[in-house]
Amino acid sequence: TSTGGPLYPKATETRDLRTLDGIWNFRKSPADPETGYKAGWFEQDLDKTGPVLQMPVPSSYNDVGEDVSLRDHVGVVWYDRRFFVPSWWSTTGQRVWLRFSSVHYATEVFINGKSVMYHEIGHLPFEAEITDFVTFNSSNLLTVVVDNTLLSDTVPQGVIKSVYVGPNKIRQEQQYTFDFYNYAGIHRTVFLYSTPQVYIDDVIVNTDIQGHTGFVVYNVTQKGAASDKVHCLIQLFDKNGTQVAAFNECAGLLEIGNANFWWPYLMHPNPGYLYTMKASLIGPQGETLDTYSQKIGIRTVTWSNTTIYLNEKPLYLKGFGMHEDSDLRGKGWDPVLWVKNFNLIKWLGANAFRTSHYPYAEEIYQLADEYGIMIIDECPSVDTDGFSDTLLAKHKQSLTELIRRDKNHPSVIMWSISNEPRSANKLADRYFGEVVRHVKSMDLSRPVTIAISAGASTDKSGRHLDVISFNRYNGWYANPGQTAQITNNVVEEATNWHRIHNKPVIMTEYGADTIAGLHLYPEYIWSEEYQCLLISEHFKAFDLLRKAGFFAGEFIWNFADFKTPQSITRVGGNKKGIFTRSRQPKAAAHHLRSRYHALATSD
Numbered sequence: 100t101s102t103g104g105p106l107y108p109k110a111t112e113t114r115d116l117r118t119l120d121g122i123w124n125f126r127k128s129p130a131d132p133e134t135g136y137k138a139g140w141f142e143q144d145l146d147k148t149g150p151v152l153q154m155p156v157p158s159s160y161n162d163v164g165e166d167v168s169l170r171d172h173v174g175v176v177w178y179d180r181r182f183f184v185p186s187w188w189s190t191t192g193q194r195v196w197l198r199f200s201s202v203h204y205a206t207e208v209f210i211n212g213k214s215v216m217y218h219e220i221g222h223l224p225f226e227a228e229i230t231d232f233v234t235f236n237s238s239n240l241l242t243v244v245v246d247n248t249l250l251s252d253t254v255p256q257g258v259i260k261s262v263y264v265g266p267n268k269i270r271q272e273q274q275y276t277f278d279f280y281n282y283a284g285i286h287r288t289v290f291l292y293s294t295p296q297v298y299i300d301d302v303i304v305n306t307d308i309q310g311h312t313g314f315v316v317y318n319v320t321q322k323g324a325a326s327d328k329v330h331c332l333i334q335l336f337d338k339n340g341t342q343v344a345a346f347n348e349c350a351g352l353l354e355i356g357n358a359n360f361w362w363p364y365l366m367h368p369n370p371g372y373l374y375t376m377k378a379s380l381i382g383p384q385g386e387t388l389d390t391y392s393q394k395i396g397i398r399t400v401t402w403s404n405t406t407i408y409l410n411e412k413p414l415y416l417k418g419f420g421m422h423e424d425s426d427l428r429g430k431g432w433d434p435v436l437w438v439k440n441f442n443l444i445k446w447l448g449a450n451a452f453r454t455s456h457y458p459y460a461e462e463i464y465q466l467a468d469e470y471g472i473m474i475i476d477e478c479p480s481v482d483t484d485g486f487s488d489t490l491l492a493k494h495k496q497s498l499t500e501l502i503r504r505d506k507n508h509p510s511v512i513m514w515s516i517s518n519e520p521r522s523a524n525k526l527a528d529r530y531f532g533e534v535v536r537h538v539k540s541m542d543l544s545r546p547v548t549i550a551i552s553a554g555a556s557t558d559k560s561g562r563h564l565d566v567i568s569f570n571r572y573n574g575w576y577a578n579p580g581q582t583a584q585i586t587n588n589v590v591e592e593a594t595n596w597h598r599i600h601n602k603p604v605i606m607t608e609y610g611a612d613t614i615a616g617l618h619l620y621p622e623y624i625w626s627e628e629y630q631c632l633l634i635s636e637h638f639k640a641f642d643l644l645r646k647a648g649f650f651a652g653e654f655i656w657n658f659a660d661f662k663t664p665q666s667i668t669r670v671g672g673n674k675k676g677i678f679t680r681s682r683q684p685k686a687a688a689h690h691l692r693s694r695y696h697a698l699a700t701s702d
């Protein structure tokens with residue numbers, strides 16, 4: 100089993116890096132998942148053991164073919180490719196590492212026919228040191244076996260149904276209750292990288308502010324040497340590359356007078372200010388053993404029973420739920436898509452989004468740090484149900500990996516530990532108590548929330564949270580076509596949540612499916628006019644709630660249209676986007692934009 104890879108791989112003075120992205124060989128397994136194992140597909144090139152497809156990495160495999168059995172495949176698929184490791188990595192005594200930034204859902208990795216790691220849960224990185232498995236004077240075979248099956252104890256959960264399709268013919272169908280397509284495959288970059296023998300394993304950063312002074316509390320951990328044989332040099336550089344602080348302990352405190360704090364977009368003329376923190380491991384002779392640099396932002400997040408504060412200023416979050424989703428690529432990491440997304444986020448005047456309903460690619464958090472966009476970081480637990488102990492263990496594991504990965508991002512201001520769990524179930528009380536305790540044991544610096552769909556009077560999870568978030572579809576699932584009651588309902592429900600829990604409240608979802616280009620007036624569901632009207636009625640509620648003093652943010656559902664399983668309530672997918680799937684604005688995008696910009700000037 101493999102977890103971790105807490106540090107995003109980087110080339111530095113002491114480390115080299117390449118990616119194994121590109122076109123790989125690919126084959127679906129027959130229904131029996133053991134087939135490939137029994138036939139030894141991991142011991143030779145896939146194209147020698149049968150026909151292969153050409154498969155891009157990173158990408159979901161589902162939508163690149165013309166074959167419904169590829170799109171809807173349930174179970175195991177095989178990938179392979181060959182790669183070289185530079186011989187000088189060996190002559191200089193470097194360790195060789197292989198890191199997958201995300202593969203969905205369960206993965207076993209072989210190198211030259213030997214199993215080197217297994218990882219479960221999509222959307223999170225895993226890595227292994229493979230120095231002893233590779234050869235340096237010839238190519239190496241890398242085989243990846245991926246299983247997309249979701250069951251009652253996977254995160255997220257699903258169920259496999261056997262569907263009778265004729266005599267002796269059964270089709271296995273993956274069913275799940277969540278509302279996005281269960282895309283699968285090698286979704287993010289595959290890194291091959293080197294570190295020295297003695298290497299920096301992790302860097303933990305926390306920041307604080309006092310007046311104009313910034314503080315960076317850090318801890319650099321190393322592996323490969325006795326701790327009395329090495330020390331650290333920590334240097335902090337500002338945007339111009341000027342060193343503003345330094346210290347020679349592996350754990351310590353840096354003080355930066357007149358610091359540039361990290362501010363969100365539109366809350367400050369210079370949002371997203373990042374320093375570069377360089378950590379070096381120094382050996383007994385004063386030699387540099389390893390270095391690792393990362394960008395950090397100096398900011399605080401605090402909260403009371405009514406308000407969330409950033410750098411001691413009250414926050415009002417304006418954003419949306421998103422998805423990693425696009426045409427052809429599915430959930431494959433795509434820098435073009437995401438730079439475009441961030442440009443649209445700025446165009447809208449938004450300052451936040453929720454990584455609904457799973458952790459996004461690390462590069463997205465790096466962009467959010469740079470742009471000053473705040474993130475509610477959600478783990479992959481959606482529609483959480485059953486609340487078994489095995490599920491609880493995996494749910495905690497997903498948060499362990501998430502927090503280890505994202506702990507240093509200034510953009511991450513809150514953890515969301517679930518979306519729409521069945522929290523009226525009495526088992527949800529103990530379950531979420533445990534999950535929150537687990538998060539708090541790892542990070543006390545950020546509030547914890549759940550995007551709740553249960554009603555305030557039946558929900559059992561809210562008492563464990565710092566911030567109450569709720570999803571509600573007034574004028575859509577409830578009373579479709581009727582907008583007159585929306586404002587009242589939203590005000591009442593938010594007020595009720597606050598009255599019961601005495602905590603800040605956020606609306607994390609509201610919205611209406613809308614077919615771009617469908618115009619119906621007077622407003623009629625599915626039209627652009629209806630989406631505008633529905634959100635206007637919500638805006639009235641938000642303005643009233645802001646005056647009430649406990650309302651901390653509004654998140655429309657969704658940023659863009661996205662793919663879902665096939666259903667008669669979905670036209671080519673979920674159409675609640677304010678942008679189409681190709682990121683063109685519907686009328687609601689313009690409408691939301693004028694609100695978010697106006698809120699920025701009034702703040």
Ligand code: GCB
Nearest residue numbers: 278518519570608656673675
């Ligand atoms: C929800 C879910 C979200 C769905 C949305 C909808 O409550 O959290 O994943 O896509 O409703 O549009 O039905």
